[in-house]
């Protein structure tokens with residue numbers, strides 16, 4: 179029985195919200211339990227506020243009920259991690275499918291009048307946000323019973339006036355609605371794109387890329403107003419001013435949805451772009467040049483196909499897991515590493531003295547991406563002679579760069595890390611000093627890291643950016659004693675049950691709330 183006192187605890191308040199959202203959807207506790215692969219008694223306990231809730235479970239309840247319970251959880255009961263570091267890790271950890279491909283594929287599913295099934299989609303908050311936006315405009319998005327696959331069926335007419343502004347504003351990926359919608363609506367409005375705290379990220383390259391398709395955008399009061407000129411059917415040639423990933427995806431989606439041929443130059447050949455192309459090929463769109471910087475897309479006026487696509491593995495997760503092994507000086511195996519997108523990272527790490535072994539290559543479930551199992555061995559690392567800097571693919575992945583700051587702190591000597599891409603991602607990495615590292619910010623884009631570090635435990639507030647947040651958590655695995663990372667909910671934006679999976683390798687991590 180719920181007492182009056184219980185009703186005022188945050189868990190009980192969330193429980194009450196869940197109950198009313200469930201009743202509003204007309205579901206019984208048993209039906210909700212079934213869709214979450216849990217028991218009816220667990221739902222009863224959650225609704226009574228007598229069951230601890232992980233952020234992952236809350237995200238899944240959120241998705242099942244099409245509710246918006248996450249901001250509530252995020253603002254009222256932040257999750258913290260307590261880490262007892264300097265533990266040797268062992269065993270195998272498997273790389274999940276990628277956040278960045280998932281969000282692009284979800285947006286691309288708007289091109290398809292048939293049924294799209296995306297297999298092995300990561301259960302992460304960024305996916306939930308796009309799912310919430312799609313549902314709000316009338317798209318049926320359903321998780322499979324086992325919670326791994328998403329079925330997407332769009333209605334004949336999308337109701338853009340009903341768009342979930344709140345979910346849309348919390349993700350930058352909403353910008354990728356422009357491409358698929360271009361060929362479908364003569365005029366539409368979209369909310370401004372949001373995202374992590376990494377400094378200014380312009381959307382101008384997207385506007386430049388989509389102009390040749392007839393898009394004209396004006397912005398006012400937090401809304402983009404799009405007007406689209408009719409397709410003349412002529413060959414379109416797009417030259418991207420930046421080799422960005424989402425801008426390339428936007429151009430590809432615009433090209434796929436229009437009758438005619440489009441050539442895209444200076445395209446990103448990065449992993450998520452390749453996933454998008456493989457999916458579009460299943461939809462019957464011919465794309466020449468996949469994996470290169472020149473793409474020729476043979477678009478179709480109407481796309482109507484029932485397809486299933488296996489989202490491929492995330493190179494940034496692979497880098498994160500590899501870093502966990504490196505900083506704890508452990509031997510672990512990272513299984514299902516998309517090797518094409520980790521080659522430069524591994525070449526740099528080899529120069530730094532990292533010892534690792536690779537299995538034979540094998541294909542990912544999409545039949546296209548090449549995978550390996552990577553075993554990392556304890557190694558004495560030295561600083562590289564040259565600075566470490568990212569480049570658009572093929573180059574060291576921009577999202578993998580933060581992990582090199584941590585690895586450099588474990589290596590002997592001085593390393594310069596140059597993040598020319600983001601104005602304020604490097605600054606978050608100076609939090610490593612709290613754990614004993616010698617990391618100096620030379621300017622907003624350059625870090626000087628001197629190692630090796632004698633890591634020691636500390637309490638740190640989680641940086642408001644995904645990769646730096648994970649970097650600090652991984653540093654805590656190296657640090658002697660107990661560390662606390664406060665307010666870690668941002669990690670669930672891009673990683674599914676990261677703490678649980680690190681625990682399976684032997685990490686001592688406890689989750690708690692105030």
Ligand SMILES: CC(=O)N[C@H]1[C@@H](OP(=O)(O)OP(=O)(O)OC[C@H]2O[C@@H](n3ccc(=O)[nH]c3=O)[C@H](O)[C@@H]2O)O[C@H](CO)[C@@H](O)[C@@H]1O
Pocket residue numbers: 277278279281350351378379380419420421422423424425450570576577599600
């Ligand atoms: C959902 C998704 O896929 N997100 C990824 C995508 O975001 P996304 O494609 O949105 O990245 P942006 O377009 O914001 O580019 C990141 C920054 O790099 C700059 N820039 C980019 C390319 C270039 O050739 N020149 C240049 O200056 C941009 O101006 C911007 O400041 O790519 C980023 C860069 O790889 C990654 O960090 C993100 O994880």
Ligand SMILES: C=C(OP(=O)(O)O)C(=O)O
Pocket residue numbers: 304350351373374376577644645672
């Ligand atoms: C910057 C990132 O992603 P997004 O483009 O979703 O903000 C990231 O994945 O580190």
